[in-house]
Amino acid sequence: MSVIHAARAVRAPAKVNLCLEILGRRADGYHELATVFQALDLYDDLQFAPLSSLSLAVDGDAPTTEENLVLRAAQALGRLAPDNGAAVKLCKRIPSGAGLGGGSSDAAATLLALRSLWGVEISDEALVQLAAGLGADVPVFTYSSPAAFARGRGDVITPLPAAAELSFALTVPPFTLPAKTARIFSELRPEEYSDGSRARQLAETMSRGETPHKDHLWNGLFSAACRAFSNLEEYSRALRCASGRAWTLSGAGPTLFHLTAGSEDSRDVVQSVRSLPGTHLAVRSGPSLRSQNLGETE
Ligand code: C5P
Numbered sequence: 631m632s633v634i635h636a637a638r639a640v641r642a643p644a645k646v647n648l649c650l651e652i653l654g655r656r657a658d659g660y661h662e663l664a665t666v667f668q669a670l671d672l673y674d675d676l677q678f679a680p681l682s683s684l685s686l687a688v689d690g691d692a693p694t695t696e697e698n699l700v701l702r703a704a705q706a707l708g709r710l711a712p713d714n715g716a717a718v719k720l721c722k723r724i725p726s727g728a729g730l731g732g733g734s735s736d737a738a739a740t741l742l743a744l745r746s747l748w749g750v751e752i753s754d755e756a757l758v759q760l761a762a763g764l765g766a767d768v769p770v771f772t773y774s775s776p777a778a779f780a781r782g783r784g785d786v787i788t789p790l791p792a793a794a795e796l797s798f799a800l801t802v803p804p805f806t807l808p809a810k811t812a813r814i815f816s817e818l819r820p821e822e823y824s825d826g827s828r829a830r831q832l833a834e835t836m837s838r839g840e841t842p843h844k845d846h847l848w849n850g851l852f853s854a855a856c857r858a859f860s861n862l863e864e865y866s867r868a869l870r871c872a873s874g875r876a877w878t879l880s881g882a883g884p885t886l887f888h889l890t891a892g893s894e895d896s897r898d899v900v901q902s903v904r905s906l907p908g909t910h911l912a913v914r915s916g917p918s919l920r921s922q923n924l925g926e927t928e
Contacts, residue, residue, distance in 0.1 A: 637677060637678060637679040637680070637747075638677070638678045638743040638746060638747050639675070639676070639677050639678075640675070640676045640677075640678070640739040640742070640743050640919070640922075641673040641674075641675055641676075641739075641919070641922050642673060642674045642675075642676060642724075642732070642735040642736050642738070642739040642771070642919055643669040643670055643671070643672065643673050643735055643771075643916050643917070643918070643919055643922075644669070644670045644672040644673070644724040644730040644731055644732055644735065644913075645667045645668060645669055645670060645730065645731040645735070645767075645770070645771075645880075645881075646667075646668055646670060646730065646798065646800075646880040646881075646885075646887050647665050647666065647667060647668075647729075647849065647880050647881050648666045648667075648668050648777075648832060648842055648846060648847055648878075648889075649664075649665060649666045649828050649829040649832045649846055649847060649848050649849070650663065650664075650665040650666075650829070650848070650849045650850055650851060650879075650881065651663065651664045651665065651824045651825075651826050651828060651829050651848070651850045652815075652818060652822065652823050652824070652850045652851065653823055653824070653825065653826050654820075654823050656783075660766070660783045661783075661815055661818070662781070662782065662783075663766075663780065663781060663782070663783065663784045664779075664780075664781055664826030664828075664829035664830060665779070665780050665781075665784060665829055666777065666778070666779055666780075666790070666829055666832045666833055666836065666842075666846075667731075667770050667777060667778045667780060668776070668777045668793075668796065668915055669776045669777065669915065669916050669917060669918050669919070670730075670798070670913045670914070670915060670916050671913055671914045671915070671916030672723065672724055672730070672800075672911065672913050672916070673723060673724070673916075674720060674721060674722050674723055674724050674732055674735065674736055674739075675720075675721040675723070676700070676718065676719065676720050676721075676736060676739050676740070676743065677718070677719040678716045678717075678718055678740075678743045678744060678747050679716060679717045680714070680715070680716060680717075680747060681715040681716055681717045682715045683715040684701065684704050684705070684708065684715045684716060684718075685715075685716075685717050685718065686698060686700055686701055686718045686719075686720065687717070687718070687719050687720070688719075688720045688722060689719070689720070689721045689722065690720070690721060690722025690723065691722055691725075691726050692720060692722045692726055692732075692733070692736075698720075698733070698736075699733045699734065699736060699737035699740075699764055699765065699768070700718055700720055700736050700737060700740045701718075702737065702764055703736075703737040703738075703740035703741050703744075703760075703761075703764055703768075704716060704718065704740050704744055706741075706760050706763065706764065707740075707741055707744050707745065707748070707750060707752075707760065708744075710750050710752060711744075711748040711749075711750045714744075714747075714748040716744060716747060716748075718740070720736060725802045725885070725909055727806055727807075727810055728802045728880075728883075728884065728885045729879065729880040729881035729882050729883045729884065729885045730800075730802075730880060730881070730885055731767050731771070731881065733765075734764075734765050734767035734768045734770075734771055735771045735919060737761070737764050737765065737768045737771075738761055738768050738769075738771030738772045738919055739771070739919055741757055741760060741761060741768075741772065742757075742772065742919070742920065745757065754772070757772055758772055758785075758787075761785075762783070762785040766783040766784040766785055767784055767881070768785075769784075769785045769787060770784070770785075770787055771918075771919050771920075772919075772920065773787055773789050773918060773920060774789070774918050774920035774921050775789030775790055775791065775792075775918055776792045776915065776916065776917050776918045776921070777789075777790040777791070777792065777793065777836055777915075778790055779829065779830075779832075779833035779836075779837075781826075788833065790833060790836045790837055791836065791837065791839060792915070792917075793836055793839070793840070793841050793842060793915065794841050795914055795915055796841070796842065796889060796914065796915040797889070797890045797891070797892050797893050797895065797896045797912070797913075797914050797915075798887045798888065798889055798890060798896060798912075798913050798914070798915075799873075799875075799887065799888045799890055799896045799899035799900050799903070799910070799911070799912060800880075800885055800886075800887050800909075800910070800911045800912075800913055801869060801877070801885065801886050801887070801903060801906070801908055801909070801910050801911075802884070802885045802908050802909040802910075802911075803859075803861070803862065803865050803884045803885075803886070803906075803907070803908040804907050804908050804909075805859045805861060805862065805865075805884045807858055807859060810858070810882055810883075811881075811882045813858050814851055814854050814855050814858045814882040814883070815851075815854070815882070817854035817855075817857045817858050818850075818851070818854045819853075819854070822850055822851075822853055822854065823850070824850055828846065828848050829848075831846065832846040842889070843889075844876065844889055847876075847878040847889060848878065849878055849879040849880070849881075851879060851881075851882055851883070852878075852879045852883075855879055855882060855883040855884065859883065859884050862883065862884055865884075865906070865908075866886055868906055869886060869903055869906060872902050872903045872905070872906060873888065873899050873902045873903050874902075875888045875899060876888065890912075893912065893914065896912035896913070896914075897912045899912075900912045
């Protein structure tokens, strides 16, 4: 008996790493992390319609080939549901390769939507394992909390409750680097490792329902990112000068963010840096991918 499944529409949120510490190098070549992720109200939109084969159409700046984690996620889940396909449409709004987790969030959205569309019987735990195989940042997007403390490769997750709404100014400098994340981790020096206590303190603060503050914000990849992106140090100095504020790198960058006093302050900060090249956005913290309905469109 054939079952007709309705199409699914999903909003996949961006993230920032409020705090990212690198504890050291692991035997498997990855690095041990302690980080706090926060979802943002900046989204890619995805639609999934049932089809006998798999196809991907992209509106915006992302590949339609298997470089795109959406296809890799669909193929990974498809091994458990071999007779299924889907027409996937991705409308890209989160800047790509920027340290905002857009590709990872799209991959998690694909796993969750196709599990539902195809009726795949796979537990949340097994889905997290599948997600971890696609990339270290994918598992966190499969959880229902808007923020999370992550250890291991970034894939051992403790969900955190939503803090009061946070507002940010985001700047995405116009720098690209092939195989960016691997390159930046390879630039790390042992003296840039830390013990994870900043990220742990921030996670404790947020788990008590308290609001993060600027002293919690930190990224242990910043110096390595400045060595890999030759203009990043100068750019971040110019940003500080123009805004009079301190900026923190998100993930492996090159996006820099400032935690503002509210939406109006975010707009003022964005205004103060708009003469610098790149994309400047005022954003707020947002709900998790999981907690936004996986809406049916027919
Ligand atoms: O897992 P993902 O594909 O995002 O990682 C890209 C690269 O970044 C890895 O191949 C590894 O070189 C580096 N990485 C790391 N430690 C992590 C996450 C990523 O060394 N925790």
